[in-house]
Structures are given as structure tokens and as C-alpha cells.
Amino acid sequence: MAKNVPVYKNFINGKWVSAKSGKTFKNINPADTREIVGLFQDSDERDVNDAVAAAKEAFKKWRLVPAPKRAELVMNLGLWMKKNKEKLAKDATREMGKVLNETRGDVQEGIDMALFCSGEGRRMYGETTPSELPDKFAMTVREPLGVCGMITPWNFPMAIPCWKVMPALVCGNTIVIKPASFTPLTVLNLVKGCEEVGIPKGVINYVTGSGSKVGDPLVKHKDVNMISFTGSTDVGRNINIAAAESFKKIGLEMGGKNAVIVMDDANLDLALEGVVWGAFGTTGQRCTATSRCIVHRKVYNKFLKMLIEKAKTIKVGNGLDEKNEMGPAIDESQLLKDLEYVEIGRKEGAKLVCGGKRLTGEKYKYGFFMEPTIFADVNRKMRIFKEEIFGPILSVIPVNSFEEAIETQNDCLYGLSGSIYTQDVNRAFSAMRDVHTGIFYVNAPTIGAEIHLPFGGVKQTGNGHREAGKTALELFSEWKSIYVDFSGRLQRAQIDTDALVKVK
Numbered sequence: 166m167a168k169n170v171p172v173y174k175n176f177i178n179g180k181w182v183s184a185k186s187g188k189t190f191k192n193i194n195p196a197d198t199r200e201i202v203g204l205f206q207d208s209d210e211r212d213v214n215d216a217v218a219a220a221k222e223a224f225k226k227w228r229l230v231p232a233p234k235r236a237e238l239v240m241n242l243g244l245w246m247k248k249n250k251e252k253l254a255k256d257a258t259r260e261m262g263k264v265l266n267e268t269r270g271d272v273q274e275g276i277d278m279a280l281f282c283s284g285e286g287r288r289m290y291g292e293t294t295p296s297e298l299p300d301k302f303a304m305t306v307r308e309p310l311g312v313c314g315m316i317t318p319w320n321f322p323m324a325i326p327c328w329k330v331m332p333a334l335v336c337g338n339t340i341v342i343k344p345a346s347f348t349p350l351t352v353l354n355l356v357k358g359c360e361e362v363g364i365p366k367g368v369i370n371y372v373t374g375s376g377s378k379v380g381d382p383l384v385k386h387k388d389v390n391m392i393s394f395t396g397s398t399d400v401g402r403n404i405n406i407a408a409a410e411s412f413k414k415i416g417l418e419m420g421g422k423n424a425v426i427v428m429d430d431a432n433l434d435l436a437l438e439g440v441v442w443g444a445f446g447t448t449g450q451r452c453t454a455t456s457r458c459i460v461h462r463k464v465y466n467k468f469l470k471m472l473i474e475k476a477k478t479i480k481v482g483n484g485l486d487e488k489n490e491m492g493p494a495i496d497e498s499q500l501l502k503d504l505e506y507v508e509i510g511r512k513e514g515a516k517l518v519c520g521g522k523r524l525t526g527e528k529y530k531y532g533f534f535m536e537p538t539i540f541a542d543v544n545r546k547m548r549i550f551k552e553e554i555f556g557p558i559l560s561v562i563p564v565n566s567f568e569e570a571i572e573t574q575n576d577c578l579y580g581l582s583g584s585i586y587t588q589d590v591n592r593a594f595s596a597m598r599d600v601h602t603g604i605f606y607v608n609a610p611t612i613g614a615e616i617h618l619p620f621g622g623v624k625q626t627g628n629g630h631r632e633a634g635k636t637a638l639e640l641f642s643e644w645k646s647i648y649v650d651f652s653g654r655l656q657r658a659q660i661d662t663d664a665l666v667k668v669k
């Protein structure tokens with residue numbers, strides 16, 4: 166074992182504890198595999214059981230803490246994150262690879278969520294509504310769900326856990342969180358923040374380990390009332406099936422294959438910046454990443470040339486070096502998958518016009534780096550048009566009309582994010598209406614959602630829920646309808662309704 170490698174523990178019932186297995190796993194920096202970020206607990210069902218039991222017990226008290234108080238703790242968590250932003254961002258870059266500016270944004274997204282949620286604690290509005298009977302009061306209130314299991318991804322290692330943890334806490338739930346095994350440190354930092362601001366023991370529990378040994382038992386546990394998952398569509402499908410047995414509430418955020426339409430009247434310089442940021446930001450490893458660029462034939466050659474020139478200038482390297490603009494793939498197998506898609510694209514007849522290779526040489530020797538890659542003349546039959554890649558590979562597709570552009574954009578299994586670049590207000594509004602996605606942009610890239618709006622997608626991207634925004638409360642609470650009869654007699658709904666006046 167390498168020297169001076171920190172060992173990090175699980176957090177269960179307010180204590181930092183080792184996994185029952187006594188084993189750990191390595192967390193490696195994908196930009197420099199010589200660096201072991203830390204050793205994390207290789208947990209299993211026994212640790213999950215302990216964590217769920219702690220969360221179940223803590224729920225008894227936590228649900229009774231007034232929501233404005235719970236929200237105040239979440240606000241303090243956000244302020245703690247603000248104070249520690251630089252360190253949190255650096256840790257995230259070390260374990261995940263994306264450039265520092267982006268991990269700062271990732272942490273900021275968590276802070277934004279904390280401040281947003283802290284206000285929700287003083288709202289959480291229900292309704293009062295007249296009863297159909299006299300001397301009777303009717304209202305709705307939000308109730309927490311109980312123990313929420315969270316399985317979070319590595320690409321937004323801070324923001325996405327915050328999207329889940331913060332509204333869940335404000336609503337009065339308790340939590341067992343299993344971070345992606347590539348990014349356990351960032352979530353550990355978040356949990357430390359919870360500890361530091363005084364969130365009571367057992368309210369948030371953190372268990373690291375594999376999907377099969379930790380994720381599965383969490384999803385199947387009878388005392389877990391809800392699962393919130395962000396990750397691949399395949400894993401999301403399995404979670405949905407596994408949880409069906411117990412009718413748990415499930416929130417799923419899954420794949421994307423997002424497209425930008427560039428019309429013939431677009432401001433091409435603006436579109437260029439947006440497409441390059443959307444496609445190669447975060448090394449293409451966002452579910453909102455721009456993976457398809459649909460360009461009107463009148464400007465196709467010109468725009469393609471601009472894209473290639475710009476993509477070639479992107480500085481790839483270790484994200485801790487502020488000069489770099491694009492970091493590595495998360496691991497070797499993701500890099501190999503990206504390179505395999507380059508082969509697939511080539512074989513199915515797309516034109517590789519930029520990049521396509523693994524980066525080698527001294528600077529890249531210890532990391533999983535590849536060139537920003539562009540395929541031209543892609544068509545709708547190709548796999549690179551259809552499948553989510555999760556790497557820095559952009560497919561460019563020529564179209565002859567606005568109608569064909571919309572049809573091409575919608576020809577997709579997923580429906581997370583979409584965009585159009587045009588200066589024609591009629592086209593912009595038609596696209597806003599007709600593109601079938603959960604998020605849509607006009608004259609902006611497919612990435613960059615803000616936390617106070619609902620986040621999520623249609624088709625195989627989600628299961629009808631939305632994270633973030635006010636909709637996060639829907640995800641992490643349940644409605645209770647309450648009737649208070651102060652008439653002192655039995656009043657039968659639908660039957661005794663003529664007591665005061667009879668309507669003919």
C-alpha cells in the first residue's frame with residue numbers, strides 16, 4: 166500500500182466507522198493515476214442495514230423539528246460550503262478530473278441549492294380549501310417520506326448529492342447516501358459539513374462501496390421508503406424493477422443524447438461557443454452534454470470548419486492546472502468506450518474530422534486523456550447518432566429545413582436537454598413548443614441548468630419526476646389531506662350536503 170494515503174470511513178449514526186468487511190477500495194486521480202486520493206470503505210449489506218436502522222430511528226425526532234429550523238441547518242451547510250469552496254473544488258477535481266473552474270461551479274451549484282432550500286423551509290405551502298359541509302375545515306400538508314436512499318453519480322459529485330440531500334432534509338426525511346465509487350471524497354466532505362453545522366446523528370448516513378454490495382441492498386431494504394438515483398438508464402431500469410416489489414417511491418435521472426440545432430440565420434460565432442462548451446465541457450461527461458449538432462445545410466460547411474478550428478485549440482490536461490480547459494475521462498474503461506465509439510463511427514461511415522485519438526506523451530502518461538473529437542456527415546441510422554457516449558465526441562448532422570431539424574432532434578430515445586440557435590423569433594417559439602425534452606435553451610448550450618428550475622427529462626431520461634426547483638419538494642414529500650369537522654355531529658360527505666341551502 167502507498168504511504169500516507171488517508172483512509173476514510175463510513176458515517177453511520179453520527180460516528181465515523183469502518184465497514185464490517187474490514188476491506189477498503191482505492192480512489193484514484195484520473196488525471197494522474199500515481200495519486201491515490203484515499204482509501205474508502207468497501208461496505209456491504211451489513212453496513213447498509215446499520216445505516217438504515219440509524220436513519221429510521223433518527224426520523225422519529227427529525228420529522229418533528231420544524232421545517233424552518235431544518236432549513237436553517239441547510240442554509241448553514243451552504244454557508245459552510247461557501248467558506249470551504251476552494252478546498253471542496255480541489256478535492257472534486259482530484260478525484261473526478263474535470264477542471265477546477267468547473268468543480269468550483271459544481272460546488273457553487275450545491276451552495277445555490279442550500280440557499281434556495283433554506284427559503285423553502287419557510288414556505289412548504291399546502292392549501293386550505295372550503296369543505297362541501299358546514300363547520301368543517303379542509304387543508305393539505307406536506308409530510309416527509311421517511312428514510313430516503315440516495316445513489317449519486319461521479320460527474321457532478323457535489324451538485325447532484327446536494328440536489329437530493331438538501332430538499333430531502335428540509336422536507337424532514339432522513340438519508341442513507343451511497344456515492345459513486347469514483348467520487349466518495351466529495352460526498353464525504355458534504356457529510357462532514359452536515360456534521361459540522363449540527364445536523365443530528367442518524368439524519369444523514371454515508372456508506373461507500375459497490376453498486377451490487379451497497380446500492381442493491383439499499384434499493385431492496387424494506388425500511389427505505391424512497392430511492393433517488395442519478396446515473397445510466399440501464400442501472401436506473403434495474404433499480405426501478407428491483408424497487409417495484411415494495412412500491413417504493415423512485416426518482417430517476419438517467420441518460421441523455423442532447424442536440425443543438427444551428428439554423429441558417431444563427432449568430433454562428435455565438436453558436437460556436439455554445440456548441441464547443443456543451444460538447445467538450447466536463448469532457449462531455451454530463452447528462453446534459455451536447456452530443457449532436459444539427460446544422461442547416463446552408464451554413465453546414467462554414468460552421469463545421471469553425472467547429473474544427475475551435476476544438477483543436479482546446480487545452481487538454483490535468484484539471485488542477487488552471488491553463489487546462491478539458492480534463493480526462495473518469496477511468497480507463499470510459500476512455501476505451503469513447504475510443505470504441507470513434508471506431509464505430511468510422512465503420513458506419515461518418516467522417517472523422519477532428520481528434521479521435523488517445524493523448525500520449527509525458528504530459529498525458531498517467532491519465533485517461535483523449536482529443537476533442539468531431540464526426541461530420543452523421544445520419545440518423547448511425548449508432549453515434551443514437552447512443553449516449555459520455556465522452557468528448559460530437560456528431561454533426563446536416564439538415565435541409567427547420568422541420569427536418571426538429572424531427573432529427575426528436576429522433577432520440579432520451580429527452581433531457583435541447584437547444585436552438587436562431588435569430589428568428591417564430592422558429593425559436595416553434596422549437597420551444599415542439600422539441601420533446603425536459604429542458605430547452607434558445608441561443609444557449611444544452612448545459613447550464615440553474616437550480617431553482619425543475620431539472621429532468623422525458624422518455625428514457627426519467628420516470629416523470631423532476632429534481633431541483635419547487636418540484637424537489639414533490640419528490641421528497643407526500644401530500645396529506647386533512648379534514649377537521651367542528652360541527653359536533655356526523656356529517657356525511659356527498660350525502661348531507663344540503664344542510665344550509667338546497668341548490669336546484
Ligand code: UN1
Binds near residue numbers: 274451452612614
Ligand atoms: C448532469 O449532467 O448530470 O445543466 C447535471 C448542467 C448542470 C448539471 C448537469 N447544471 O449542465
